[in-house]
Amino acid sequence: MKLRTTLCFLLPIVKSALSYKTQLHQRDDLASSPPYYPSPWMNPKALGWEEAYKQAKDFVSQLTLPEKVNLTTGTGWQGEQCVGQVGSIPRMNLSALCMQDSPLGVRFGDYSSAFSSGQTIAASFDRDLMRRRGEAIGAEHRGKGVTVMLGPVAGPIGRTPDGGRNWEGFSPDPWLTGEAIAHTIVGVQNAGVVACAKHYIANEQEHFRQVGESQPRGYNITESMSSxxxxxxxxxxxLWPFADAVRAGVGSVMCSYNQVNNSYACQNSKLLNGLLKSELGFQGFVMSDWQAQHTGVASAVAGLDMSMPGDTEFSSGKSFWGTNLTLAVLNGTLPEYRLDDMAMRIMAAFFKVGFKVNEQPKINFDSWTLDTFGPLYYSANEGHQQINWHVDVRGENGEHGKLIRESAAKSTVLLKNEGALPLKKPKFLAVIGEDAGPSGWGPNGCDDRGCNAGTLAMGWGSGTANFPYLITPLDALNFRAADDGTRVEAVLNNSATTQIEKLVAQESATALVFVNANSGEGYIDVDGNEGDRKNLTLWANGDELIKNVSSICNNTIVIIHSVGPTLVTDWYNSPNVTAILWAGLPGEESGRSIVDVLYGDVNPAARTPFTWGGKQEDYGAEILSELNNGEGAPQLEFSEGVFIDYRYFDKKNITPIYEFGFGLSYTTFEYSDIAIEKQEVGNYTPTTGETAEAPTFNPGNFSTDLADYLFPNGSFPYISRYIYPYVNTTASAAEASQDPFYGSTAEEFLPSNAIASSPQPLEPAGPGLSDEPGGNPQLWDVLYTVSAKITNTGDLKGDEVPQLYVSFGGPDDPPVVLRGFDRLAVEPGQTVEFRANLTRRDLSNWDTESQNWVVRDHVKTVYVGPSSRKLTLKATLD
Structure with a gap:
């Protein structure tokens, strides 16, 4: 019998070409881009991956067809203990690999930490802190038995300031995000856990990201939004920060929910095969976001390596892969080398971070309950046993809590200070605002933090973690006041106007007003904010609260906990507002970290990782919140190009309230003596040559008899709704797939070259066969070294964050772009040297004709200063 796959594979294959368009009620001017096939196979000589490749090859070459399928297919939503798991391979002593959120802590874990958000840590401009935070988060995941930590985040990058998940990432500046994601990845993987860079790519808003979220809200769409x-x-x-992630050795990349140029990101061959695996030379594996997979073979040949959580719909028991992937290889629709490569990439990432098949850490927690005993297979309510061991992974002597406190304090931005700070044993503190105190429901009282009650220390959604404790600002202020003999009174209701006015009107009052603005992932709606923020105002009438207090109290200090910029126009310049601090989303040590800054135990040096505009329209790019393509995919046009955040403000000559990179200190600094050192390097040479042909490690080592793939009754129990690689009938492939349609052969449906196995040309902008992944290695040649002198002219020791910006000089270039920074500790009167290298990539534009990076002839100017708008020093590059 000749096996043929089912129509559920073959119809969507047409969609994997980027020119696919929704058939119903759509415009006829939709963006598209060309397909890119075949899917690149791993390179055994890729620098940094050689040993991992050897170990993976030895392992994968011993696997059967069902075992390889098991490794690539998730077991289903709530199938086991983690948010995602692939099937185990008991014969090879490989336990199920555990995929777990989140980028700021172990989601659903107990006795684990709640770290500061990525956006908050970006404000530190401190590479060492980024790495140490990543290592601590990675260690906690490893301690809970996690294989792949689902983070860090570079998508969204922050195209618009109101994007719901911006706080999970780092900054709308790609250079800063690239540095932050790379150092975080190094830290995570040093701890022995695979990092997963996400969400790839252009995942810049929550509106319309999934049909299933949109339709219940009254948006009648049939396809997810196209970026x-x-x-x-x-x-x-x-793509810039993802290149940094690949160069840092990241083991996994998660593709996103949205379409890009009208092809879903998880089956977009140009994005996965072309940009990620060919141009960047990525050697790890691509996993889908949860239910972001829409096809079977189409997604496999387009570059997807792992299906998460494995089922087509949560807890349905049906999968695009699993049994269907087994059948696709048997009938030749999916070439064996592609399945081998999928398995190779997964296992190479596994071995690269130090895992061993016989020594995997046991999964000792459960995502679906904190009970000690319960069902191992939660969806099926089967396998009752101990599922939680309540292992404390927070480091010895609370070391991770200390790191979180340090991180949050070093990431607090002082935006304004008229001599009000630091506090010195104040006589009377009036603490105002709901954000200063606890939630009446407790810190974990809302699922996935899906509410805004009490002090804001993280946003909402899958990028969260349970708080083991949460020290509120009022908690920490009370303890400090007890030591100093300060009187403290608080009103924690923003609407208690009479009580607030009475309190702050008292003589010698210093008012600390705590306000916030929240956002999160699109499956949760908080007060009409469908993931994305409805506007940039403060929540709970925070702006009115500040204006009311400052109209009475002439020493009003404002502390903002937020997921990004808010509009401060109406009150920031009031003479009674004597100080403003942005504390981001600080995590569990919120109170102690802000008190450290308020009292000067930590001299602030952080810089705002985004721009604070005077009004929302100042940012240019907007969230798409209205349908514009009938029932088809909403079309989000990135017509602003590279001009987002400060690049847009600079282009349009808009004066911000606080510019990107701005932040004050309790001491003062002077900049002097800029110098340029030109390095001797050769000319840039595009990469040439070809790959080897596609390797298959056990060619033809499988039977084509369906009877050999029947579920092995007696070997282990069948679990309801669990995704397996086996068939349950030998009648026909169509019946085995449990699908009512019956398709035809691969040649009739797959795009041209989709299953080619011959050597393929290397990308000119990509790495050679013996190079480090991330792109053409010459892009990291240092062309110039820029230096400057920084002097502390004040009376206090402090850190300073000098920043290097470059003007490319072209008519279509941003006026300046960030290309370097450092965080330097400087004693009073001391002068230190700031040094930053400029690589070829730092000075290049992307040339669409040559499909490569080019240093154009325009005169290039470098600037060094404390922010993007205060560029004290200037020099021209030769």
Whole structure:
């Protein structure tokens, strides 16, 4: 019998070409881009991956067809203990691999930490802190038995300031995000856990990201939103930090929910095969976001390596892969080398971070209950046993809590200070605002933090973790006041106007007003904010609260906990507002970290990782919140190109309230003596040559008899709704797939070259066969070294964050772009040297004709200063 796959595979294959368009009620001017096939196979000579490749090859070459399928297919939503698991391979002593959120702590874990958000840590401009935070988060995941930590985040990068998940990432500047994601990845993987860079790519808003979320809210769409981006913008902005992630050795990349140029990101061959695996030379594996997979073979040949959570719909028991993937290999629709490569990439990432098949840490927690005993297979309510061991992974002597306190304090930005800070044993503190105190429901009282009650220390959604404790600002202020003999009174109701006015009107009052603004993932709606923020105002009438207090109290200090910029126009310049601090989303040590800064135990040096505009329209790019393509995919046009955040403000000559990179200190600094040292390097040479042919490690080592793939009754129990690689009938492939349709052969449906196995040309902008992944290695040649002198002219020791910006000089370039920074500790009167290298990539534009990076002839100017708008020093590059 000749096996043929089912129509559920073959119809969507047409969609994997980027020109696919929704058939119903759509415009006829939709963006598209060309397909890119075949899916690149691993390179055994890729620098840094050689040993992992050897170990993976030895392992994968011993696997049967069902075992390889088991490794690539999730077992289903709530199938086991983690948010995602692939099937185990008992014969090879490989336990199920555990995929677990989140980028700021172990989601659903107990006795684990709640770290500061990525956006908050970006404000530190401190690479060492980024790495140490990543290592601590990785260690906690490892301690809970996690294989792949689902983070860090570079998508969203923050195209618009109101994007719901911006706080999970780092900054709308790609250079800062690239540095932050790379150092975080190094830390996570040093701890022995695979990092997963996400969400790839152009995942810039929550509105319309999934049909299933949109329809219940009254948006009658049949396809997820398409982010439409040109080639230059893709390379110079959105792909940039993912290149840094690949160069840092990241083991996994998660593709996103949205479409890009009208092809779903998880089956977009140009994105996965072309940009990620060919141009960047990525050697790890691509996993889908949860239910972001829409096809079977189409997604496999387009570059997807792991299906998460494995089922087509949560807890349905049906899968695009699993049994269907087994059948696809048997009938030749999916070439064996592609399945081998999928398994190779997964196992190479596994071995690269130090895992061993016989010594995997046991999964000792459960995502679905904190009970000690319960069902191992939660969806099926089967396998009752101990599932939680309540292991404390927070480091010895609370060391991770200390790191969180340090991180949050070093990431607090002092935006204004008229001599009000630091506090010195104040006589009377009036603490005002709901954000200063606890939630009446407790810190974990809302699922996935899906509410805004009490002090804000993290946003909502899958990027969260349970608080083991949460020290509120009022908690920490009370303890400090007890030591100093300060009187403290608080009103924690923003609407208690009479009580607030009475309190702050008292003589010698210093008013500390705590306010916030929240956002999160799109499956949760908080007060009408469908993930994305409805506006940039403070929540719970925070702006009115500040204006009311400052109209009475002439020493009003404002502390903002937020997921990004808020509009401060109406009150920031009031003479009675004597200080403003942005504390981001600080995590469990919120109170102690802000008190450390308020009292000067930590001299602030953080810089705002985004721009604070005077009004929302100042940012240019907007959230798409209205349908514009009938029932088809909403079309989000990235027409602003690379001009987001400060780049847009600079282009349009808009004066911000606080510019990107701005932040004050309790001491003062002077900049002097900029110098340029030109390095001797050769000319840039595009990569040439070809790959080897596609390797297959056990060619033909499988039977084509369906009877050999029947579920092995007696070997282990069948679990309801669990995804297996086996068939349950030998009648026919169509019946085995449990699908009513019956398709035809691969040749009739797969795009041209989709299953080619011959050597393929290397990308000119990509790495050679013996190079480090991340792109052409010459892009990291240092062309110039820029130095400057920084002097502390004040009376206090403090850190300073000098920043290097470059003007490319072209008519279509941003006026300046960030290309370097450091965080330097400087004693009073001391002068230190700031040094930063400029690589070829730092000075290049993407050329769409040559499909490569080019240093153009325009005169380039470098600037060094404490922010993007205060560029004290200037020099021209030769």
């Amino acid at each position: 439409n981006i040109d080639d230059k913008t893709m390379h110079e902005l959105y």
